[in-house]
Amino acid sequence: MAATLHDVARIAGVSIKTVSNVINDYPHIRPSTREKVEAAISELGYTPNLTARNLRSGRTGAIALALPDLSLAYFAELAAQVIHEAEAAGVVVLVEQTGGDRARELDLLRSPRLQLTDGLIFSALGMSQDDVRALDVSYPMVLLGERIFDGPTDHVTMRNVEAARAATEFLIASGCRRIAVIGAHEGEVIGSAGLRLRGYRQALDAAGIDFDESIVGYTTLWHRANGADSMRELLARGVEFDAVFGLNDTLALGAMRVLQESGVRVPHDVQVVGFDDLDEAEYSIPSLTTVDPGRDWIAKTAVATLLDRIARADAIEAPRQLLAEFRIVERESAHRAD
Amino acid sequence: MAATLHDVARIAGVSIKTVSNVINDYPHIRPSTREKVEAAISELGYTPNLTARNLRSGRTGAIALALPDLSLAYFAELAAQVIHEAEAAGVVVLVEQTGGDRARELDLLRSPRLQLTDGLIFSALGMSQDDVRALDVSYPMVLLGERIFDGPTDHVTMRNVEAARAATEFLIASGCRRIAVIGAHEGEVIGSAGLRLRGYRQALDAAGIDFDESIVGYTTLWHRANGADSMRELLARGVEFDAVFGLNDTLALGAMRVLQESGVRVPHDVQVVGFDDLDEAEYSIPSLTTVDPGRDWIAKTAVATLLDRIARADAIEAPRQLLAEFRIVERESAHRAD
């Protein structure tokens, strides 16, 4: 049986309040008392019972992170960073996977399991703007992702439209005119696919290039296989293009593989740009030119914002919209003409 | 303020014990009583306070998963599977990153934060056999990894030696005689690198091929950059080889990239085999022949074993050693001669 406050108090010959004071760094304690208590603590190997403390204080020292799936590289890298930042703040992270499924996301928001945490960082993927009311929860929450805007919670996100536009402009500046897109979602307006496609179109418009739907590859998911399949289909249709914009790196890498299999040289014949700046983008052959959407900043800001909300739970404040800065990471798969 | 058992009891006109009985599916309750209570529960939107329940029961319904870093694909895929299995068992997972650092691993084992969980799945990387006593902890734990054997806890691991031997034999059967290794650790006997190198040497011995240290690439870490650097170094030294065994997929992919950059064709000039069967191995160019070490089975078994230990915490039982089955996944980067 683990030692309790009472055991320590008994050994040290003081009351539990005094022990509690020592543990919680209450300033006004006589040094000799403190010493006695500390001796008793180490003698017993006492550690405070966190569950009891939580019950009393209403805080757990844990936050939840809900995301689609850790086996998707983007989310794994995001989670790594969130956990890292949380640890620096002395908080642990409970990770939940939703599979990007709307029903599971909605369930999760009402899950009693969240009681084990003080708040939630929620990366939504299956929900849509219509579900915005489900975000009106009683616990502190920070929303990530591009599925829902102007919700009732703080929202940390990236400049999808601007970043996709910049990526497309990069290709145009490199001399490309027929820029295929991989990963579009039919009819989507909001969401990563919809927003990035909008940025793409803005860049075309600004350059006076007509939008050509025949070089847009639609996929439901954003796995590498989807990028590969979509590219195979474009090649099979025989449409012409001189660049590919993968709406994320994974798609771009899948597409790039198929191009190379088919004897198309990257970047010589076709330039390729991705989006996300995964670790992997640096090591593909050729290395992938991509957009760093500010993922580390997003993780850091999400944690800081959530902890701030938790600390000032009573303060009623309008939801904040926090936008990460992006940058183009120029590598081998696409580069400005010399 | 959230409703409590008392509130429900008051509304339903019963005692809190009765409400508790209903919530916990205690069988002997008069249907009319149950109905009243259920009505009150839904009227108030009552949910049991898990922290209070935990304090009382000593259980949290959470387990901890400690691993080096989620941004390493192997661990991300492992974590995804662990969380998936835990969820199926109604348990949540708290993820801790140690960076593979021995001191942080040792700290973690004594961390009070583990009190928020009922047990730990611990993937050790920095610790070594000398630290085996640190594993003698007071909470249920399942060890993963290849750093420590015959410890005081259950251990779920893979057949490193046999699997590496099989991978090497695969290359030999494909006609290779000069098989370079990437990712060895100087002087390591136990640990993934040491064990896999041992399997490699066993295969050479069995085939009557001399071990040649000049085609062994040493790296400290197992990131893609390490594989790339190590391969560059081998090429610079001008040593001859007709195959590469990457001690994990990430190393193999890094090495493969450098080979291709240097004009070496894979698998035509040099065959490449990895170890881990990451999702990525299926989509590289060429796709990577590798060893599936049974990662999904490991995740599933680790969760089941831990939950079993938690459920029967009193039962004293010898630590179990559980070994996953492996298989060679033949893809393009290395294949048997026709």
Add this chain to the structure above:
DNA sequence: TTGAAAGCGCTAACAC
């Protein structure tokens, strides 16, 4: 079948 009451280990208001 249901109720009363103790107590899990801690924090914090209040008293001395």
Add this chain to the structure above:
DNA sequence: GTGTTAGCGCTTTCAA
């Protein structure tokens, strides 16, 4: 500067 004590919300023994 230190002690007493009342709960946080629940489970569970014991009694009715």
